[in-house]
Amino acid sequence: MTNLIEIKDVHHAYQTANGPLPVLDGLDLSVPEGEFCAVVGPSGCGKSTLTRLVTGLMKPDSGEVWLHGELVKSPRKTVGMAFQNPVMLEWRTIMQNVMLPLEIVAPSMSKADREKRAMELLELVGLAGFEHKRPSELSGGMRQRASLCRAIVHKPQVLIMDEPFGALDNFTREDLWQTMRDLRAKEPFTCVLITHDLRESVFLGDQVVVLSGRPARTQYVLDVTLPADRTIDVLYEQQAGQMLHTLRDQIRIAQGREETHA
Numbered sequence: 001m002t003n004l005i006e007i008k009d010v011h012h013a014y015q016t017a018n019g020p021l022p023v024l025d026g027l028d029l030s031v032p033e034g035e036f037c038a039v040v041g042p043s044g045c046g047k048s049t050l051t052r053l054v055t056g057l058m059k060p061d062s063g064e065v066w067l068h069g070e071l072v073k074s075p076r077k078t079v080g081m082a083f084q085n086p087v088m089l090e091w092r093t094i095m096q097n098v099m100l101p102l103e104i105v106a107p108s109m110s111k112a113d114r115e116k117r118a119m120e121l122l123e124l125v126g127l128a129g130f131e132h133k134r135p136s137e138l139s140g141g142m143r144q145r146a147s148l149c150r151a152i153v154h155k156p157q158v159l160i161m162d163e164p165f166g167a168l169d170n171f172t173r174e175d176l177w178q179t180m181r182d183l184r185a186k187e188p189f190t191c192v193l194i195t196h197d198l199r200e201s202v203f204l205g206d207q208v209v210v211l212s213g214r215p216a217r218t219q220y221v222l223d224v225t226l227p228a229d230r231t232i233d234v235l236y237e238q239q240a241g242q243m244l245h246t247l248r249d250q251i252r253i254a255q256g257r258e259e260t261h262a
C-alpha cells in the first residue's frame, strides 16, 4: 500500500510578538491511501497546525509534507475540508451548497451532472427530500451531514476534518460517526480527522496518532484492529475498551501526567 500522506520530521515555530512559539517538533505521520487517520492530543498542541500543513496553507520551517507523491509547497485544490461549524451559504439551497466545490474544481461538468452527483451523496447521508431547503431550515446535525457531502463531492485526494462533530450532542454525534462509516464504505477516501473525542477516534480510525504536548511530535500510534463495519456497540466491548485505556494513558503522558493503567 502506498502512503497518500507522508509527513517527515516536521518542525515549525510561529513568529509571535513575544518571539518564536515552537509548535511542531519532529512530527511524523504516514497515512496509506484509503485509510482513516484520527489525530488526538492535548489542547493547543498543534493539531490544527497539522491540517494547515497537509492542505498546503502553511509551509513548515523544516521537514517535508508529501501528498500523493508530490511535495506540498502551495495550497491544494485536491483536499476536502470539514470543520466544527460548517459555513453554508444561506442564499443557496442545500444542493447548491453541496455542488459548490464542483463549480470550482470541475467547471466544465454540466449542471445536470453536478446535481446528480450532489443528490447521490445527499441520499447516502439521509438528506434526500431536503435538497431544496436553505441551511437555516436544517438542524445542526443535518447541516453537518450536508457539509460532509460538500467536502467529498469533488472526490478529493484527502479529506481533512477538524473537530467536525464537536458542536453536536452525543446522540447526533454517534449518528454522524455511522454516516461517516457508511459513506466510506460506498465512497472510499483517505481522511485525517482531528478530534478531542477518544471514542470517536477509535470508532472512525484505522490508526489513531497521539501527539505530545506542545511542541508536538508523534508520541504514539495505535492501530485500530476492529472490523471495518463496526457498530457503536463495539465501543462497549473489551477490545475497544483496552484501546481507549491505552489512548487515555497516552494523553496523560502527553499532558505531562505520567500515571499509567495497570
Ligand SMILES: Nc1ncnc2c1ncn2[C@@H]1O[C@H](COP(=O)(O)OP(=O)(O)OP(=O)(O)O)[C@@H](O)[C@H]1O
Residues within 6 Å of the ligand: 014, 015, 016, 021, 023, 042, 043, 044, 045, 046, 047, 048, 049, 050, 214
Ligand atoms: N498563526 C498563528 N500565529 C501564532 N500562534 C499560533 C498561530 N496559530 C496557532 N498558534 C498557536 O499555536 C499553538 C497550536 O495551535 P493549534 O491551533 O495548532 O493547536 P490545536 O492542538 O489545534 O488546539 P486545540 O486543541 O485547542 O484546538 C497554540 O498555542 C496557538 O495559540
